[in-house]
Amino acid sequence: MRTITRVATAVLAIGVLTVGGIITYNNLSGRDGSLQRRVGGDFILDEERNSYAGQTEVDYTAFEKILSDLSAERRQQISVAFDGQDLAGRARVRRELGITNTEALAYYVSKMRENNGYYRSVLQLDPAAVDMAADLDARGVGPTEEHPLRGSIVLVKGNIAVEDLPNDSGSRALHSAAAHRDSALVAGLRESGAIVAGRTNLSELANFLTIDSPNGFSAVGGQTLDARDPLNRDPYGSSTGSATAIALDYADLTFGTETQGSVISPAVVAGVYAAKAGYGECDISGIVPIDDRVDSPGVFGRSVADLAVGFRYACGMSPEEPGETELTVIDMGLDPVLVEALSRAGISVVEPGPELQRSIEELRSLPFIEALIAGVGPSMETYFADNESGRLENLHDLVEYYRQHPEAAPYGLNLIEEGLTPPMSFEESDEVMDRARRIVGRINEQMAARGAVALVGRGDGLPEITAGGSARATVPLIPVTQNLAVDVFGKYAVTIDATDTDTAALLEIARRIESARPFDG
Template sequence: MDPMHLSAADLDQATIPQLARRMADGGLTAAGLTRAYLRRVVELDPRLRAVVAVDPTAESQAEESDRRRALGQSRGLMDGIPVLLKDNIDTRGLATTAGSRALSVPPEADAEVVTRLRAAGAVVLGKTNMTEWGNFRSPWASSGWSAVGGQTANPHVLDRTPCGSSSGSAVAVAASLAQVAVGTETNGSIVSPAGHAGIVGFKPTPGRVSNAGIVPITALRDTAGPMARHVVDAAILMAAMEGTDPSFTPGTLRGARIGVWRRTGFDPDVDRVVASTVELLRDRGATTVDVELPYQDAIQAVDRPAMVAEFRHDLERYLRTRTGAPRTMRELVEFNEADPVELSRFGQELLHDAEKARPLTDPVYRHQRLTATGLARRSLDETLAAHRLDLVMAPTNGPAWLARGADPSGPRTALPAAVAGYPNVSIPAGFAGPLPIGVSFLGGRGADEAVLRFAAAFEDAARARRTPAYLPGVA
């Protein structure tokens, strides 16, 4: 790996441990690595629209990392590693808009997760585009579109959706615009774009990473999480976000009992990828059991109105921390109505619903939230226990659709882990033509490390990730 010229293949294939060893040996500098990624942003992002802001201090951050290393004061594996942050994560002096032109004044302080990343020595490269307000403005929203960043493109086929809402983070990682990126998830917003971009996306148990300084949908289960080309990098980034030891050991497929939630009938390519994944798991010594997770319709029926109430409460509390921003849902609605861009693609029906939402002290709301969370936990707990399972595997996504209009129906497998507050990881598993299809591994309560270890073992066995081809379309 020539420190003066890091090729696209070098960046695509290198892991954080490999880069850290090269920096320790003097064969690579953090400044050289950072400049290589910045060149990629300049070269590719005009087609992708994944990055909404580049940190002007990125090179100086990297040079400071090199100085620490020269003095024998490296802060660990993440020191000097370029990271992109989703644009709903407060970053001092940089845009933090959640995709909305209403949040035009940068925040004055870092989110706690950014503070932890800086403490680990990570180089904050910039901010990534996202589906506006975390895809919680309209049921007709176009995934990956925001009034701030426009439409993010899927790097495998440029006229296809990247899904969302962590669209830019997923695309930037797939296209090697940074080594890793941070996304956030409330219901699928890490794992779904990871599946569509053909990368790793890990949604941890909420609470492991602080939500302080992150634009919310619902603070009860919003969580930041790592997005990476390699599971080991996701695990290392996750540790830095938590402020814990980054030690990581891959697991094994042999002897595992895996429930298979097939979700058949959405797409024949999804069915084919799931079938091949089951065959691979069995060939590597795992036992698979077909399962159906119960209560899904009942969970969704009460979870959505509860989320609307939480959105109003939590977003208005956050808005009061931002200079120059609307303070209430009504003020935000009025801002959008007066803005020439905000309502140009779709409406703000969910904001109108939130204006009328019940307060969080209302007994109807409290019943909705308790019911949704309880049923989601039962759905996974009962299934895991009944079949003595370690994890549940399900398809993450179908083939990406054209990047316009609302999301069509798909496997919708993120819901139970998201509402339950349980861990979920998406891993590349196959393709529909040039379009990636991922599979998700859902764990039980507190199974974060087990999920990541298993994901690493599956990644090693499947080796399904491909470098994006940047095709203009599919015939």
């Protein structure tokens, strides 16, 4: 029989690690009880080095020419001009300074080459990005107001297929098979003119390999570290590399995936904007799943406008027209300063009330992790049937690979192994998902009765709401720059949880909250 402790630990494995907005710091020693990182043997981690014996290094060979052509003076000019700018601001800077697509690519790759060997945010670069940038330059086109992603540099999580690169989800078991086609998300980005520069590191198999591994670790990519306090702060996951890549200034936009907390939690810690699409609003074909009944893509950026652009072109979503009517949200742990700031932006904050609180607690009490364990096998089998996966055909093949290659799973594989003998049947897990959707529907009705449109709180909000397919977003209440002090991150961020799948409507709420930031300047 599985104990409550085991289930609670499994929840942590998926990335739901922030409690009440409190970010935990722990000194690294041997194996830290919170960060769970090993030091010694195959693992090296100190102030200057970060490596795992089996990790794959990023190959910069195809980028050497454009890197050598970017002078130190030009790189510094771009860095200063980009600081504090979102996607639209950087596009404007590029036009004003005549920054070519190739120079923009070289700038970001130079940042990676400078310190990604330590932070390990980027898993792999795509050599084809050099030709993509050159082709756009030859045509004399780049980002404009009408084409905001054309020539922009984007990275996608290592479980999102990019043609000719392995879609390995950080796993050596999948690393030998290159994707024969782009995922639907990447195809949408390319159609917009975006330059997909490569893949970001992640918690291996989106944090569904073992309950014992640290966030941000994969056998292929090594250990991703927090951008500002790498040794002491948990970067969370599983979209760890996508969040830290924005904080480290490695791209214009990045993309990740969320099953429960895997986009929002790392974004909160990194101090960047992020949103998770409502279930079904973004095509997940070509994405290595945990459970295709709830998995959804997400976007990371430097403003709400960045998120809207990312979803528009990657997923085909239409942005909602900005509005200034009074909004009401449910207080999930805001302090008086935030409540006052939201009021100035036309957002009223009301208490949840006992009935809504009971519904939220009922949602939190569902055996969601057990349902995911029951769903991972069928989801993986569907993915393997439609995508390149070497010789793997099902979950048993994946588990057997790890059993035969223990060095590929240095922290173990106890979570994915449970998928072979799940704690409930797939039909029972479907009942859990249906119940979650009904509870979320009831929460929506209870909010509507109070005139509210979303739940708003500190930290990572209500990650359990993803069981109902809801859209989610997080907004840092300070500007996203390259040089802010570490102690502000995570403390001044709010998360917005919708009770439906309308991501465009959610982003309009996020935009209003962004305009109310009390800590600007």
